[in-house]
Amino acid sequence: MAVEDWNTDASQNTTVGGISIAENCPAGNVNNALREIMAQVAAWTEDSGFQAQDxxxxxxxxxxxxxxxxxxxxxxxxxxxxxxDPFMRGLLAAPNGATFCNGVGAIRVSALSLSNPGYVRLQLGTNQFLQVAWGTASVNGAGVNIIYPINFPTMGFPVISGGSSGANAQVNDPHVNASGIAANGFPVINPRGDGTTISWIAVGY
Known part of the structure; x- marks a missing residue:
């Protein structure tokens, strides 16, 4: 009988590894049976994956x-x-930084590009963003369409600077065509008809 076959009723345990330990068995069987028991217990302990004391x-x-x-x-x-508490468990279970920041009410930089043109997008809550974009552009007599480096989630509101400082400059210098403002950019009109460089910035959500 292997160790897994041993019985909690002692009278039913009559052999160990084929060695008889029944009543009136040879005396030598007792020594051999004890050795077999020790071997089986050692093997069973190793095979069962018992954790060592720690x-x-x-x-x-x-x-x-x-x-x-x-x-x-x-x-x-x-x-x-x-x-x-449940609140802290929820934060630990947050699948990403956006969910974590929303849970603690933090402002998070969700995207940015510090270049020209560039932008920074701040997450203020679940699906709520504040975005700022900027850049420069050359504008000729035909005007130009400024394309943001990344779309605003909803809408951006641009302003520009540049052009000349001569007579009637405020009337004739490049300006934003407000009717064309969109989430991906805006048109610039140049009534002067010549080329000039502008700087622009847009803020939106």
């Missing part, structure tokens, strides 16, 4: 687990429990 497991066994508690280490072979 200080960390001893520390764990000494704790009383309860709801809303977090296990943490206080040192080598020392463990303790801290309170972990």
């Amino acid at each position: 200080d960390n497991l001893d520390a764990l066994a000494g704790l009383t687990l309860a709801a809303n508690r977090l296990l943490y280490s206080t040192g080598a072979g020392a463990l303790a429990l801290a309170t972990l």
Whole structure:
């Protein structure tokens, strides 16, 4: 009988590995049976994957687990429990930075490009954003369509500067065609009919 076949009723255990230990068995069988028992127990212990004695497991066994508690280490072979309420569990379970920042009410830079043209997009809440974009452009007599480096989630509102400072400059210098403002850009009109360089900035959501 192998160890897994041993019976809790002692009278039913009459052999060990084929060695008889029944009543009136040869005396030599007792020694051989004890050796066989030791071998089987050793093999069974190894095969069953028993965890060796460990200080960390001893520390764990000494704790009383309860709801809303977090296990943490206080040192080598020392463990303790801290309170972990549903709010904190929700933050730890956040699948990404956007969800985490929304959970704590933080402002998060969700995208940016510090170049020309460039932009920065701030996340203020779930699907709520504030975006700023900027750049420069050359404008000739036909005007130009400024395309943002990244679309605004909803709409951007641009202003421009540049052009000349001569007579009638405010009337004739390049300006935004407000009717063409969109989430992906805006048109610039140049009534002067010559080429000039403008700087632009747009703020939106």
